[in-house]
Amino acid sequence: MPEVKRPVKTIEVNYVCDACGHGMMEQKGECNPATGENPHACIICGHEQVFKWVSYPRIVYVGEGESL
Numbered sequence: 745m746p747e748v749k750r751p752v753k754t755i756e757v758n759y760v761c762d763a764c765g766h767g768m769m770e771q772k773g774e775c776n777p778a779t780g781e782n783p784h785a786c787i788i789c790g791h792e793q794v795f796k797w798v799s800y801p802r803i804v805y806v807g808e809g810e811s812l
């Protein structure tokens with residue numbers, strides 16, 4: 745198969761804290777490779793939340809003209 749190329753744009757995905765509604769959640773500590781549990785804490789109020797198999801903030805790429 746030949747290489748295929750296309751332009752993409754870069755999107756940052758953040759998760760707004762469920763507790764205070766203002767801070768962004770940030771990864772805190774290590775992802776557990778067995779369970780996928782990924783501890784995060786709010787940068788403003790310190791609220792802790794565990795996400796499974798995802799971390800924030802994260803970067804995704806989408807094709808130009810496409811949306812998430």
Ligand SMILES: [Zn+2]
Pocket residue numbers: 761762763764765766767786787788789790791
């Ligand atoms: Zn918060």
